[in-house]
Amino acid sequence: MSVPAIHIQGLTKSYDTVQALKGVDITIEEGQFFGLLGPNGAGKTTTINILTGLVLREQGITEIFGRDTVKDYRFTRSQVGIAGQELSVDWFFPIEKLLYFQAGYYGIPKRKARPRVEELLHRLGLSDKRKSRLRQLSGGMKRRYQLAKSLVHDPKILILDEPTAGVDVELRHELWHYLREMHQQGKTILLTTHYIEEAEMLCDRVAIINDGKVITEGTPKELTRRLGRAGITVHLAGWRDDLPDLLRNFTYTHEDGRIHFTVRDPEGEMPEIISTLARHGCHILSVETAKSSLEDVFLSLTGKGINEA
Amino acid sequence: MSPIVNWIGLWTLVKREVGRFFAVYRQTILPSLISSALYILIFGFTLQQRISEIGGVPYTLFIIPGLIMMNTLTNASANTSSSMLQMKLLQQLPDILTAPLSSVEISLAYIIGGTVRGLVNGVLVLLLGVILLDMPIQQPVMTLIFIFLVSWAFSSMGLLLGQIADSWDQLAMMQNFFLTPLSFLGGIFYSVKMLPEWAQTLSFVNPIYYMINGIRHTTLGFSDSSPTVSFLMALLLTILFTVLAMILMHSGKKIKQ
Ligand SMILES: Nc1ncnc2c1ncn2[C@@H]1O[C@H](COP(=O)(O)OP(=O)(O)OP(=O)(O)O)[C@@H](O)[C@H]1O
Ligand SMILES: [Mg+2]
Numbered sequence: 256m257s258v259p260a261i262h263i264q265g266l267t268k269s270y271d272t273v274q275a276l277k278g279v280d281i282t283i284e285e286g287q288f289f290g291l292l293g294p295n296g297a298g299k300t301t302t303i304n305i306l307t308g309l310v311l312r313e314q315g316i317t318e319i320f321g322r323d324t325v326k327d328y329r330f331t332r333s334q335v336g337i338a339g340q341e342l343s344v345d346w347f348f349p350i351e352k353l354l355y356f357q358a359g360y361y362g363i364p365k366r367k368a369r370p371r372v373e374e375l376l377h378r379l380g381l382s383d384k385r386k387s388r389l390r391q392l393s394g395g396m397k398r399r400y401q402l403a404k405s406l407v408h409d410p411k412i413l414i415l416d417e418p419t420a421g422v423d424v425e426l427r428h429e430l431w432h433y434l435r436e437m438h439q440q441g442k443t444i445l446l447t448t449h450y451i452e453e454a455e456m457l458c459d460r461v462a463i464i465n466d467g468k469v470i471t472e473g474t475p476k477e478l479t480r481r482l483g484r485a486g487i488t489v490h491l492a493g494w495r496d497d498l499p500d501l502l503r504n505f506t507y508t509h510e511d512g513r514i515h516f517t518v519r520d521p522e523g524e525m526p527e528i529i530s531t532l533a534r535h536g537c538h539i540l541s542v543e544t545a546k547s548s549l550e551d552v553f554l555s556l557t558g559k560g561i562n563e564a
Numbered sequence: 565m566s567p568i569v570n571w572i573g574l575w576t577l578v579k580r581e582v583g584r585f586f587a588v589y590r591q592t593i594l595p596s597l598i599s600s601a602l603y604i605l606i607f608g609f610t611l612q613q614r615i616s617e618i619g620g621v622p623y624t625l626f627i628i629p630g631l632i633m634m635n636t637l638t639n640a641s642a643n644t645s646s647s648m649l650q651m652k653l654l655q656q657l658p659d660i661l662t663a664p665l666s667s668v669e670i671s672l673a674y675i676i677g678g679t680v681r682g683l684v685n686g687v688l689v690l691l692l693g694v695i696l697l698d699m700p701i702q703q704p705v706m707t708l709i710f711i712f713l714v715s716w717a718f719s720s721m722g723l724l725l726g727q728i729a730d731s732w733d734q735l736a737m738m739q740n741f742f743l744t745p746l747s748f749l750g751g752i753f754y755s756v757k758m759l760p761e762w763a764q765t766l767s768f769v770n771p772i773y774y775m776i777n778g779i780r781h782t783t784l785g786f787s788d789s790s791p792t793v794s795f796l797m798a799l800l801l802t803i804l805f806t807v808l809a810m811i812l813m814h815s816g817k818k819i820k821q
Contacts, residue, residue: 270821307662310821329570332664343655347587348580359576360663362567404659 258321260285260412260443261306266315268301275301277467278315283445283460285320285411288438290458291447292553298467299447300340303416307337319412333361336405340416340447342397344389350400351376351385354407361408368407375403379433395426402430412443419453431457451550465557478552480519486545487516487525492538501535512540521545574669577660581677585643592643596635596685600692603631607753618755619786628693629780630752632686633714637775638743640682640715641722644674645735648726657819667814671723675806678719679712686711690783699783707782713798714775720805727809727818746772756788771801 261283268276276298283289291299304310306317308328317324319331345353351372358368376382379399384392392400398418405413418434419427434457438444448454454461455475462472471478491512498509505528506517518524521544532539585592608624618626651657660670690707693699701707729735750772756764767773767788777787778794787794812818 304821308820309658309661311816329567329664329666332662335662337658337662339655339658341655341658343659345654345656347584356576356580357659357663359579360570360573360660360665362570362572362664364572 257285259283259318260287260320261289261445262316262318262321263302263306264316266302266305266312266317268298268305268310268313275467276305276313279464279467279469281462281469281472283443285443286438286441287460288434288444288458289446290454290461291445291464292449292451292454292461293447293464294449294557297464299464300416302464303337303414303445303447307335307414308332309339333408334410335412335414336408336410338398338401338405338413338415338418340420342394342401346388346390349386349388350381350392353389353400354403357404358407363408371407371409375406379403395422398422398426398430402433406437410442412445413437415444415446417447417449419448419450427453451553463553463556470556471552481552487518487521487528488543488545489514489516489528489532490540490542491532492540495537497535498537501531570665570669573663573665574673577665577670577673578676581643581647581673582680584647584677585681592639592681593684593688596639597688597692600628600631600635600689601696603627604692604696611753618758619784621784622697625693625697625699625784626755626780627753628689628697628699629783630747630750630776632689632693632711633750633772633776633779634747634752635689636682636686636711636714637718637747637772638739639685640678640717640719641725641743642739643678643681644719644722645726645729645738646722647674647677648723649729649732649735652726652730652819661820667816668810671720671806671810671813674723674726675716675719675809678722679715682715682719683711686715693783700785701783702785703782707779710775710779710782710795710798713795713802714779717798717801717805720802720809723809724805724812727812746770747776749773750776751788752776771797774798 259282261281263279263281266276266279267274279298279302281291281302291302293299301310305312306319306324308324312325319334322330324331348356354372354375355365355368358372359365376385379402381396381399381403384396389397389400402415402418405415415434419430422430431453434444434446438457446453446457459474460472461475461478462469463478464470473481491514493512494509502514508515516524516528525542525544529539529542604624604627607627612623615623617623651660687708690699690701690711694701725735725738729738749767750770751767756767756773759767774789774794774797777789778791778798781787781791781794
């Protein structure tokens with residue numbers, strides 16, 4: 256297998272009193288769309304910031320395309336475009352000029368950067384705002400500017416820290432669409448998010464981080480199958496005392512006639528449940544299946560929802 | 565593959581730093597011209613009645629080198645310190661810190677930005693003296709070199725302070741409790757020979773005293789401190805602050821967690 260785009264191993268970090276990272280391991284292959292999912296304070300931003308050189312590394316390995324991000328920072332940073340969690344403010348320069356500055360920091364002169372800057376301004380709907388200062392833009396426009404900024408030097412890897420935080424549904428879908436396009440063009444993307452749906456829609460691989468550690472990793476499908484709590488709810492006319500014996504092979508809870516079965520694979524297990532009940536003359540009023548989502552995975556691993564404090 | 569020096573990155577950052585203060589020239593260039601003109605008018609023409617001349621030159625002329633230095637060093641240090649702090653507070657620093665720029669390149673760009681501002685302000689006040697008072701400039705090249713060195717030294721000092729400071733309050737405190745008093749006590753408005761002995765001795769530990777007397781020597785041709793000592797002092801401060809600012813930048817202690 257070729258060298259991974261991003262490789263993080265045994266990464267630790269302490270701030271004054273908190274240990275923010277307790278040994279994080281993440282490997283992202285080139286071309287992957289990777290989601291880092293976790294609640295507030297899990298350590299997502301800290302991980303990303305160490306990778307990009309914003310926070311000093313304590314212990315562990317951080318590599319981009321096999322090269323150390325501290326020793327070989329000129330190479331590793333040139334490979335990465337970053338849209339941080341915090342939006343920046345600038346009073347002095349129009350956004351077009353800021354994009355040229357950004358290209359310049361990466362060693363690209365204005366003349367060479369022009370087509371790319373034009374394309375990004377156009378593609379992200381900022382063309383008619385090019386002369387505006389950042390503070391004159393709406394929140395959604397700032398997010399789009401930030402994405403443009405991370406892309407001026409056409410990096411192979413895109414690192415996005417909650418790129419859709421605080422934007423409306425419409426723009427969120429637009430951004431998703433754009434990110435998918437970037438991914439199809441071959442960019443490796445690392446994205447952090449609180450939105451389960453975002454990870455399920457976009458990512459082909461997800462790691463769940465909680466309290467400074469990656470607690471599980473896999474494709475969204477794998478995770479939901481392995482750890483989800485999908486269910487089948489069967490509504491009977493009434494509870495019968497022989498039911499516990501009949502259903503002894505299933506995991507379930509019940510409330511009078513409503514029986515909730517916990518299963519890994521609702522479609523696969525439904526026929527057996529129904530036929531068992533029907534065979535013993537139970538009168539079935541209705542059947543519902545509930546698909547598991549990453550939210551359930553989260554709940555089962557951490558005991559709380561991703562957006563619960 | 566990766567170049568040894570990211571010249572375009574460095575140049576871009578210099579352009580940004582210089583562009584930043586030119587964009588607000590009303591706050592960064594005009595004030596020193598106005599305040600210097602006022603000093604010349606008020607102090608010069610009123611005190612001229614009592615102190616007609618020092619060292620053989622009219623009092624109004626005597627104070628100009630000091631005004632040049634004060635404006636040079638205040639502007640140079642203000643540029644770097646405020647730019648650094650502002651970038652910290654406004655979340656702009658990440659753009660630079662995550663780019664393939666070395667800490668030396670980043671430091672240099674900031675320092676050059678502040679140096680240009682110090683130089684522009686110093687030279688403008690110098691021209692004010694030439695135009696308004698027909699000020700002589702005995703060693704024009706040394707005068708420029710001197711203004712340049714002092715700009716660079718205090719620009720570096722500003723970069724050091726800007727990294728250390730966490731708030732505008734702290735920066736203002738540095739300015740008000742150290743830089744301004746030291747400038748005034750460095751002999752802008754008097755010759756230290758006019759002071760009692762103990763105060764003279766105290767002046768010798770004030771670095772700004774050497775800056776002011778250095779440029780007084782290159783323009784008017786006389787000074788309290790020896791010109792060589794003044795020059796060496798400027799050089800020493802330049803090297804010291806440049807190295808300190810770069811070391812702190814490289815360590816990332818105050819700008820990365
Ligand atoms: N500069 C800092 N100083 C002290 N503690 C910090 C600092 N930055 C982060 N922390 C702490 O480190 C832990 C991890 O924070 P981090 O920002 O990495 O979390 P996160 O997963 O990005 O959270 P969020 O989803 O809220 O952005 C938290 O406990 C946080 O309080
Ligand atoms: Mg975060």
